[in-house]
Every structure is written in C-alpha cells, then in structure tokens.
Amino acid sequence: MDDKSLVDSATFSFFAMGAFVGFSLGYCYWKSQPVENQQQSDEQPITEPKSGGKVYRMIIGVRNDLKMGKGKVAAQVAHAAVAAYIKASEKAPKALSKWSKYGQAKITVRLDSEAEMMELANDAKEAGILVSIIRDAGHTQVEPDTRTVVAFGPAPKDELDRVTGHLKLY
Template sequence: MKQAIVARADLGMGEGKLAAQVAHASLQAYEDADRQAQREWKGSGQKKIVLQANSESQLFELADRADKKRIPHAIVRDAGHTQLDPGTVTALAVGPAADDRVDAVTGDLSLY
C-alpha cells in the first residue's frame, strides 16, 4: 500500500508551501479511501512518495485516470492566503491503494 502525491513544479512554490499542499492532498485522499484501505495503509507505515507535474492539466489527467481505476484521490486548490491566487490547483494525491494500482496512474512521473 502506498500513496503518491503529485505536486506542480511549474508554480515555484516555496518549500513550506509545497509541504503544506502535499499534506493537504495526503489527508484528503486518505479521507476518500474506504475504511479497509485506511486501516491497511496506516498499519503498514503510511508509505508516501512525492512526484512532480508541470501543469494543472496534467494533474486533472492523472485524477481522471485514478477515478476510472476507482482509486481514492484528491485535488488540492489553494486558499490564496500567501503565495498563490485563490483556487490555484497545486497537488493531487493518489491512494492509499496497492502499489501497482498507484503506479498504474503515477509510475511514469519523476520524483519531486
């Protein structure tokens, strides 16, 4: 079990902003998962990987793939209090789900 969080590299987010967006995505996708997946992922160490995307459209394409495969996922839109305009799409979390299912959506992306 793992979760992949895909963050936009094209926005130039600071390290703190990036960390916050990744955390938001992780929690939201966890909440989208069923109880069995939540328990299994938590019990196996909550494995995560952070990957990069280069556009909003890329995040939505990945979210569509996850949706079609019925994998829990979440898109994050920034509130706009600091570095970004309100509603800016910053990150996508895919999973928790079995490693091979998450890889089927995000396996071709580079590490952040």
C-alpha cells in the same frame, strides 16, 4: 505483638495484594487492546506484508510549474495527505487500514502542469483509485482556487504504478 500492629500488618497486606491484582489486570487489559496508528520506532520496525499481500501507498503529485516555496509545498502536501486520509476513511476503510498497518508510505512526485494533474486524476478515478485535489485559498504564493497538489490513494502499489509510475520524484 499488640492488636494495633496486627491491624496495620493486615491492612498493608490487603493493600499490597489489591494493588498487585489491580496492576496485573490493568496490564493484561492494556496488552489486549489493538494498537492503532503506531509510530515507527527502532524497536519495532514496520515490515512489508507477507507473500500474497499487497503493498499500499499514497502518491502525492506536486505542480512544479507553480514554483511554490518549500514551506508552501510542505503545507500543500500535508493538506493532500489529510484530505486523502479522510476520504479513504469514508470510502475505502479497508485500504486505509492496510496502508496504515504497513507504514503509511507517501511518495511525492512532480507534475508539470494543471493539465497533467487533471488527466492523471481522471485516469485514476477511472481505475477506481481515490483522488483528492487540493485548491489553495490564495493568501500567499498562488492565486485563489489554484489546484496545487493531488493525492492518489491510499491504494495498492501496482494499481498506482499504472497511473503514476512514470512520474519523477519531487
């Protein structure tokens, strides 16, 4: 063997060893990091909390009297979910974390009127449940500043049920 092939062999060995060590350290670091906002997949089902833990949900009430189209309802529900998430991140981060960890359950229910919406919102606030009311800009199907949907929570299921448990699914 000549000197050049010994250098090439040694260089390759050091490169391979460095690559292996770098990959191993990177993998260990990656595996040690917490997983946030992990999406549900077939490989890793989301489970309910172990006994003693509370199930957290978000309830979104849609005003049925406005007769909004499906796309409009979808947009308003999305606005409510985002608003509730932002409010919970500021005012109830522990509840938000528990809700996020166990699947981010969102249940959409039917409200018959603005009066019913406001009465339930007041009841929820008195019970210590976060409330996010969405008002529409009025560019398409409803008048400006119309209250269209309300989000309750995220909060424990049993607390939400005391306020919204009687409502029908949307």
